[in-house]
Amino acid sequence: MLKKLVISKQRVTDHGEVYTDKREVNAMLDLVKQETERIDSRFLEPACGTGNFLTEILERKLCVVESRYKKSQLDYERNAVLAVSSIYGIDILEDNVVECRNRLFEIFNKKYNSLFKKKAKDACRNAVRFILEKNIIWGDARTLKTVRDKHQPIVFSEWSPVNGSMLKRRDFAFLELLPTDRDRDLSLFSAPERSLYSDLGGEAFLPSPVKDYPLTHYMRVADVEHQ
Numbered sequence: 001m002l003k004k005l006v007i008s009k010q011r012v013t014d015h016g017e018v019y020t021d022k023r024e025v026n027a028m029l030d031l032v033k034q035e036t037e038r039i040d041s042r043f044l045e046p047a048c049g050t051g052n053f054l055t056e057i058l059e060r061k062l063c064v065v066e067s068r069y070k071k072s073q074l075d076y077e078r079n080a081v082l083a084v085s086s087i088y089g090i091d092i093l094e095d096n097v098v099e100c101r102n103r104l105f106e107i108f109n110k111k112y113n114s115l116f117k118k119k120a121k122d123a124c125r126n127a128v129r130f131i132l133e134k135n136i137i138w139g140d141a142r143t144l145k146t147v148r149d150k151h152q153p154i155v156f157s158e159w160s161p162v163n164g165s166m167l168k169r170r171d172f173a174f175l176e177l178l179p180t181d182r183d184r185d186l187s188l189f190s191a192p193e194r195s196l197y198s199d200l201g202g203e204a205f206l207p208s209p210v211k212d213y214p215l216t217h218y219m220r221v222a223d224v225e226h227q
Contacts, residue, residue: 020052020053022052025053026056029053029057036056036057036060036061037060037061037064038061039064039079039086040082040083042086042087042088043057044089044090044156046090047090047091047092047141048100048136049096049100050096050099050103051100054089054100054104054136055100055103055104057087058084061083061086061087062083062107062111064083065079066115073116073119076112077218078161078164078218080108080111080124080128081127081128081131082159082161082218084104084128085135085159086159087104088156089136089137090136090138090139090140090141090154091136091138091139092138092139092141092147093138094138094148097136097138101129101133101136104132104136105128105129108125108128109128112124112125121219123219123220124218124219126222127218127220127221127222130221131221135156135157137156141154144175153173153175154175155171155172155174155210156172156174156177157169157170157171158170158171158209159221162215165217166215166216166217166218167216167217167218167221168215168216169213169216170209170211170212170213171209171210171212171213172208172209173207176207176208177207
């Protein structure tokens with residue numbers, strides 16, 4: 001069940017916080033239905049609230065994972081982890097961030113437990129929790145900075161599958177993912193500064209990672225953080 005559409009008048013005044021109804025969420029997502037059903041298609045919600053959009057996207061992705069891989073626990077796990085890793089969010093309110101992470105985890109965990117019951121692995125659950133901590137960020141999408149950690153630049157982790165069970169993690173500054181002129185005021189609508197050309201002749205944008213991690217098994221992604 002979704003939360004009520006407005007938490008409090010004060011939060012609306014301070015942050016413009018409202019919640020989108022489930023029917024409206026699905027109507028909007030249906031406009032990009034094919035992408036919501038691609039397991040590895042990435043989505044970012046820059047004002048994610050408690051996750052009304054992101055939870056619906058994960059539900060759709062996990063339905064695809066289940067339909068394709070429910071007979072193989074290994075295949076289901078690594079594709080479900082990939083589905084989770086493709087979802088990103090930012091919110092300026094800490095309680096929203098915590099609730100969004102929890103809702104996404106519970107969607108994964110409920111489906112995982114229903115399929116594999118006692119065979120479900122804590123290592124897989126821990127990997128999902130860790131990825132959600134990296135992907136759902138307490139920050140301000142207007143300034144591109146975190147709220148915690150003395151307002152550091154927002155950094156997102158890219159999780160790319162390699163050879164089936166391995167993940168390649170690369171961290172990127174959110175600013176570097178946007179075609180923004182760093183010599184001007186920060187704006188999501190600035191003209192591109194650093195562009196190459198794609199094979200089709202259009203502009204392409206190739207950001208550089210701020211950190212590159214070694215290939216890691218999908219169940220051990222949290223272990224690399226402290227190496």
